[in-house]
Amino acid sequence: xxxxxxxxxxxxxxxxxxxxxxxxxxxxxxxxxxxxxxxxxxxxxxxxxxxxxxxxxxxxxxxxxxxxxxxxxxxxxxxxxxxxxxxxxxxxxxxxxxxxxxxxxxxxxxxxxxxxxxxxxxxxxxxxxxxxxxxxxxxxxxxxxxxxxxxxxxxxxxxxxxxxxxxxxxxxxxxxxxxxxxxxxxxxxxxxxxxxxxxxxxxxxxxxxxxxxxxxxxxxxxxxxxxxxxxxxxxxxxxxxxxxxxxxxxxxxxxxxxxxxxxxxxxxxxxxxxxxxxxxxxxxxxxxxxxxxxxxxxxxxxxxxxxxxxxxxxxxxxxxxxx
Ligand code: F6P
Numbered sequence: 653x654x655x656x657x658x659x660x661x662x663x664x665x666x667x668x669x670x671x672x673x674x675x676x677x678x679x680x681x682x683x684x685x686x687x688x689x690x691x692x693x694x695x696x697x698x699x700x701x702x703x704x705x706x707x708x709x710x711x712x713x714x715x716x717x718x719x720x721x722x723x724x725x726x727x728x729x730x731x732x733x734x735x736x737x738x739x740x741x742x743x744x745x746x747x748x749x750x751x752x753x754x755x756x757x758x759x760x761x762x763x764x765x766x767x768x769x770x771x772x773x774x775x776x777x778x779x780x781x782x783x784x785x786x787x788x789x790x791x792x793x794x795x796x797x798x799x800x801x802x803x804x805x806x807x808x809x810x811x812x813x814x815x816x817x818x819x820x821x822x823x824x825x826x827x828x829x830x831x832x833x834x835x836x837x838x839x840x841x842x843x844x845x846x847x848x849x850x851x852x853x854x855x856x857x858x859x860x861x862x863x864x865x866x867x868x869x870x871x872x873x874x875x876x877x878x879x880x881x882x883x884x885x886x887x888x889x890x891x892x893x894x895x896x897x898x899x900x901x902x903x904x905x906x907x908x909x910x911x912x913x914x915x916x917x918x919x920x921x922x923x924x925x926x927x928x929x930x931x932x933x934x935x936x937x938x939x940x941x942x943x944x945x946x947x948x949x950x951x952x953x954x955x956x957x958x959x960x961x962x963x964x965x966x967x968x969x970x971x972x973x974x975x
Pocket of ligand 1: 779822
């Protein structure tokens with residue numbers, strides 16, 4: 653291979669820039685030319701390409717978001733869209749591609765590499781940390797810290813007013829961000845899609861709160877929880893416990909922004925370098941992961957199986973703290 657492309661796709665995550673920088677510099681050191689594709693698969697279809705030199709990725713390591721921008725492309729889901737994307741890659745003489753994103757991005761890469769002879773290597777970047785085969789995805793750690801910072805502030809006002817706050821956290825169908833941030837903030841109850849017994853814990857807590865009016869509380873709600881989000885749960889609780897002072901806070905996209913933490917920067921750099929090494933080693937359709945602090949290679953078809961398991965130990969620890 654002589655020339656590679658790199659792009660970011662799906663929801664952005666802090667640390668994506670660190671990964672772009674690492675891919676670019678590792679490729680250049682190995683005498684490869686680098687093209688950045690803007691706006692994910694949509695930019696690939698439209699040929700929105702930019703040549704990347706080492707100096708072009710200078711000063712981005714500490715920045716949130718992605719300098720190449722990102723998109724969720726409906727057109728790429730069609731065979732005609734992928735054909736056009738392939739023609740654009742061919743025209744630009746691109747021999748291999750590094751995709752930085754989550755499961756939707758890797759599914760797209762897998763389909764395209766089955767249809768056309770072009771190797772793809774993936775770097776997992778999503779605040780949801782829901783990829784199979786890796787302990788870690790870029791952005792998760794930064795998002796976790798952002799949630800903790802926000803909830804600590806909410807705790808101050810909750811305590812002052814004796815209120816119960818339902819705090820909604822992102823994560824799509826995964827509850828890990830809600831679970832770990834809930835433990836870090838000492839949440840009284842954590843509602844996650846992976847365990848419905850937490851709703852019983854909520855009832856117990858509300859009963860206690862109803863008796864002692866001064867009780868405040870933080871209920872973390874994963875957006876994917878079966879009960880349908882913080883607003884809905886809070887409404888139900890208001891109806892059933894009219895004496896409780898209930899508020900809702902949906903943290904939203906502040907969880908996706910901000911300067912990446914040191915861990916996100918270091919791991920993004922490790923995975924960026926590993927992606928180039930994998931390409932030079934003739935690997936394809938592989939996600940780079942980190943398991944037990946070591947770099948691993950996970951085939952795309954395994955990585956995209958949504959990781960619905962949760963560490964029960966974490967849940968037990970949370971319960972123990974609130975007994
Ligand atoms: O996958 C990352 C994520 O932030 C999810 O946690 C969330 O459900 C989704 O993206 C939101 O997507 P959008 O920014 O397109 O609204």
